[in-house]
Amino acid sequence: MILKQKNKSSVLVILGLAASVFILVQCMDKGREAEEPVSFAAYAGAEKCASCHKEVYEKHLQTAHYLTGQPATENFITGRFSENSNGYYYTPDILVKMQKRDSGLYQVIYYRGEEKMAIRKDIVIGSGVMGQSFLNWRNDRLFQMPVTYFTAAAQWSNSPGFPAERVMTDRPITSRCLECHVTYAEGSGGDTLEPINFAKDKMIYGVSCEKCHGPAAKHVAFQTSNPEVKTAKYVVNPAKLNRQQQLDVCAVCHGGKMQKLKPSFQFTPGKNLADYFRMDQVQDVSLAGGEVEVHGNQYGLLRKSKCFTASKMTCSSCHNTHENERGKTEVYVSKCMSCHPAGSATFKTATHVQVKAVETECINCHMPALESRAIAVHLQGEEKPRAALVRSHFIGTYPDVTKKILNNKK
Ligand code: HEC
Ligand code: HEC
Ligand code: HEC
Ligand code: HEC
Ligand code: HEC
Ligand code: HEC
Ligand code: HEC
Structure with a gap:
């Protein structure tokens, strides 16, 4: 008996909850509709x-x-x-x-x-x-x-x-x-x-x-x-x-090819990018055969990296977009080293101990500049198109790149 009573009241509670959720969702939808289009x-x-x-x-x-x-x-x-x-x-x-x-x-x-x-x-x-x-x-x-x-x-x-x-x-x-x-x-x-x-x-x-x-x-x-x-x-x-909204601010342009659901210019910071683009279509990383499309896809690549999944990293962890920081390797390396101190025991890997001034090359080994497939042009008198190099945001180990850098250092 008591059990039934309880069940009844919980059904009522659930119904009540469902109703208020319904009303809430309606309000939110109204709120969204009422939002003025960006002009x-x-x-x-x-x-x-x-x-x-x-x-x-x-x-x-x-x-x-x-x-x-x-x-x-x-x-x-x-x-x-x-x-x-x-x-x-x-x-x-x-x-x-x-x-x-x-x-x-x-x-x-x-x-x-x-x-x-x-x-x-x-x-x-x-x-x-x-x-x-x-x-x-x-x-x-x-x-x-x-x-x-x-x-x-x-x-x-x-x-x-x-x-x-x-x-x-x-x-x-x-x-x-x-x-x-x-x-x-x-x-x-x-x-x-x-x-x-x-x-x-x-x-x-x-x-x-x-x-x-x-x-x-x-x-x-x-x-x-x-x-x-x-x-x-x-x-x-x-x-x-x-965090996701911070990433969205950049991913609207640095998220590679994504299917658009609503006009892109209607997305503004603070909104959820997933309402505007199919985010699950952010291109996957496949490092085999140089299949990385690095053109404008820093977000897609970064989010597959361990640094990203194992920390609360955003683009601002490394970039201050108010300044032109291109080529300022020391600024970027200081960001790597704030999370991976060079003195730590785990930092002394088989490769690292072989490299003199390892900090000058972190980025070249772990975020190498790779050929863009989108920005490739025909130059005068050259058969094959020449590609621009774009820094890969898949932070990982690239054996071929490491080998080359080790050889150059010898
Ligand atoms: C409206 C689209 C758009 C948004 C939003 C945007 N970017 Fe960019 N970003 C670009 C384009 C386009 C370039 C290439 C600029 C060029 O060299 O012509 C670029 C270049 C860059 C560069 C390279 C700068 C250099 O000196 O070469 C960095 C770093 C960068 N963006 C980071 C970010 C970060 C971080 C955010 C978010 C806070 C962001 N961007 C938001 C479109 C965008
Ligand atoms: C008449 C002065 C004035 C003008 C013009 C102005 N701002 Fe501001 N802004 C302020 C003041 C005051 C603050 C609050 C103090 C601060 O953060 O610097 C502020 C803060 C901000 C902030 C930080 C907000 C926060 O919540 O932390 C941003 C971002 C900003 N302004 C962007 C802009 C942009 C973009 C423009 C041009 C389109 C602009 N401002 C024009 C006075 C101004
Ligand atoms: C999804 C966003 C996006 C779209 C769409 C896009 N670009 Fe870009 N573009 C970028 C970003 C981001 C960069 C910076 C380099 C990179 O990340 O590949 C860039 C770089 C470039 C550059 C080299 C700029 C430099 O000197 O660094 C050119 C030129 C360019 N884009 C032209 C175009 C043209 C033309 C179109 C339209 C056919 C186009 N882009 C469409 C995001 C985009
Ligand atoms: C906000 C903190 C943070 C920053 C900044 C950061 N990382 Fe990481 N990174 C991590 C964490 C957390 C892990 C996962 C645990 C670990 O291996 O130490 C990781 C893992 C790695 C790995 C191992 C990847 C793998 O797949 O096994 C490499 C390589 C790496 N980071 C290099 C770098 C480089 C190079 C930079 C600078 C460009 C950098 N990290 C910046 C936090 C960070
Ligand atoms: C772990 C550090 C780190 C994080 C996090 C990071 N970047 Fe970068 N980014 C770099 C480095 C290093 C470069 C190379 C800078 C240079 O060569 O001057 C770079 C270069 C770029 C460039 C220029 C591409 C090129 O090759 O010219 C763009 C665009 C960019 N980042 C966008 C982003 C966006 C968007 C995010 C967030 C989704 C992001 N970055 C997060 C370290 C980072
Ligand atoms: C590519 C994106 C981007 C552009 C372009 C940009 N900002 Fe920002 N701005 C940011 C981000 C991201 C932050 C927050 C940084 C952080 O995480 O502390 C910020 C922070 C600010 C703040 C807060 C105080 C501070 O300095 O951190 C002000 C004010 C501001 N921006 C004004 C401007 C003005 C004015 C312009 C143009 C002249 C501008 N921003 C251009 C991305 C941008
Ligand atoms: C010559 C290329 C090279 C340079 C330079 C380099 N690394 Fe590495 N790094 C590697 C390789 C390869 C591995 C994989 C382990 C190994 O073989 O030693 C690795 C592993 C790592 C790891 C994962 C360590 C773990 O827990 O297993 C991190 C984090 C890392 N590097 C960060 C950095 C940072 C930060 C810098 C710059 C101060 C740097 N690396 C410079 C090639 C390099």
């Missing part, structure tokens, strides 16, 4: 941050994030325009030359010396660390241009994935390049998953402050009209988010 008006632009965050702003202008995805003016372009180093021959008959003209910077196509077509560079994609590709506006659509600058060889080259012996001038781009190379672009053809038409004057160039801190026009307005308030409102500090 251009919500952004302030990095220049607006300078007055109150001067130091961060000035350093930001030196970062690859800022430089990537800018209007194609001379100060953002790495490659040369001077005669003899400004061309790329597709065939002995077909030459594309970089030229400065009154109305801008152009890629000019010549057939047997005769000008056939001139295309203006409107947007430059890439800071030039590895290379730069260019986009051209035709009305409200963007097209990728045939010639790309490849920094490692200091040469103009055929754009990655373009045909080898024919100049391709009509490769449209969707919002995809922009999603990772600018902060915000507004589709002009409605709120589709991957727009192809854009409002030219509604773009926040570069990977700017507000990509990592959320649209901040309201923050600027509030702090400006309330200068006595010393705490922040209406802005996201990633350090205050949970």
Whole structure:
């Protein structure tokens, strides 16, 4: 009897709970629906941050994030325009030359010396660390241009994935390049998953402050009209988010190929990336046969690493994205050694004891620079495409790489 009573009441409790969960979920769904879609008006632009965050702003202008995805003016372009180093021959008959003209910077196509077509560079994609590709506006659509600058060889080259012996001038781009190379672009053809038409004057160039801190026009307005308030409102500090959300801030662009569920520009820091992308599709690591796709997939690789699974590591464990830290090996090594002190007993492995000044090479052995499959270009007179090198974020041991480094050290 008593048992039955108890059962009845627990059924009631469960029903009650289920009902309140249902109501809660409904409310949350409503809350989500009520969330305003992100639009251009919500952004302030990095220049607006300078007055109150001067130091961060000035350093930001030196970062690859800022430089990537800018209007194609001379100060953002790495490659040369001077005669003899400004061309790329597709065939002995077909030459594309970089030229400065009154109305801008152009890629000019010549057939047997005769000008056939001139295309203006409107947007430059890439800071030039590895290379730069260019986009051209035709009305409200963007097209990728045939010639790309490849920094490692200091040469103009055929754009990655373009045909080898024919100049391709009509490769449209969707919002995809922009999603990772600018902060915000507004589709002009409605709120589709991957727009192809854009409002030219509604773009926040570069990977700017507000990509990592959320649209901040309201923050600027509030702090400006309330200068006595010393705490922040209406802005996201990633350090205050949970671990996955912190990773999400970066993974939206550094998560490799993921299936999109909602428009990428609607994702902002503090939201869950899994609501916008199928995260379980983050590419797996398969080290066999050099099958690592390192282009833009630092998150996918890192999360397969022991360092990541056995600690609370985020991207900020090694990176301060406010500064340009490229090539500062000592900064990175100090991060490794904060978790793996060189004096410890476990550090004295068979390999480590053989290497002089082991700390100068940690990264080269455990995070080697590998060939990108996505950024590979045809250089003048070379049969095979040449790939850019990208630092693998699968932190592990790479026997072939170790062997090479040990041999070089001898
Ligand atoms: C009128 C001054 C002012 C302007 C302009 C301004 N901020 Fe702030 N911001 C503040 C103040 C005050 C704080 C709180 C003190 C602090 O953390 O520096 C703050 C804090 C922050 C924080 C840390 C928030 C936290 O919770 O820890 C971020 C991130 C931030 N601002 C980003 C931005 C960005 C991005 C811009 C430009 C779009 C910007 N701010 C423009 C005044 C300003
Ligand atoms: C909007 C997309 C986007 C977001 C968000 C983003 N990045 Fe990047 N990041 C890029 C692109 C694109 C590049 C390549 C820039 C270039 O060289 O052209 C890059 C480059 C970098 C680099 C190399 C810098 C250098 O000097 O070469 C580091 C490190 C990096 N990102 C870390 C991060 C971290 C950490 C976060 C999160 C806090 C983050 N990124 C968020 C797109 C993004
Ligand atoms: C690629 C992402 C990224 C970009 C771009 C970026 N920040 Fe940050 N910012 C972060 C992260 C991550 C943190 C938290 C760092 C940590 O974990 O302590 C942060 C922290 C801050 C803070 C809190 C105080 C501090 O310095 O830690 C302020 C203020 C801030 N950023 C302002 C800016 C401004 C202004 C810009 C542009 C001029 C900018 N940020 C660009 C990622 C970014
Ligand atoms: C998923 C995000 C993502 C997409 C989509 C994307 N990129 Fe990138 N791109 C990156 C990241 C991250 C890097 C930095 C190097 C790396 O990690 O491979 C990069 C690097 C580059 C570079 C070399 C920049 C440099 O000098 O360091 C170029 C050029 C480039 N991308 C062009 C493009 C073009 C053109 C498109 C569209 C067809 C595109 N990217 C689409 C994320 C992306
Ligand atoms: C936030 C702490 C942290 C940082 C930073 C860190 N690691 Fe680790 N790492 C760990 C932990 C925890 C493990 C797993 C336990 C162990 O083997 O010590 C690990 C494991 C490893 C392993 C063994 C991997 C395997 O598959 O067996 C290597 C190699 C390694 N780390 C190298 C590095 C290098 C190189 C750096 C710097 C680029 C670094 N770690 C930075 C925490 C960290
Ligand atoms: C254990 C330390 C560590 C962590 C954690 C880490 N990185 Fe890196 N990252 C490095 C090192 C070392 C380099 C090479 C820097 C250099 O060559 O100057 C690098 C380079 C990069 C580059 C430039 C790629 C290239 O080859 O030019 C990008 C982009 C990047 N990291 C993004 C990220 C993102 C996003 C995360 C988080 C998902 C992350 N990193 C986490 C250590 C780390
Ligand atoms: C010449 C290449 C090389 C260099 C340089 C190197 N390692 Fe290693 N490391 C290895 C190899 C190979 C192993 C696997 C064990 C072995 O064969 O000694 C290893 C193992 C490890 C491990 C796992 C140890 C364990 O618990 O089994 C960690 C952590 C590690 N290295 C961190 C570092 C750090 C941090 C640095 C820089 C201070 C560094 N390594 C420099 C090649 C290298």
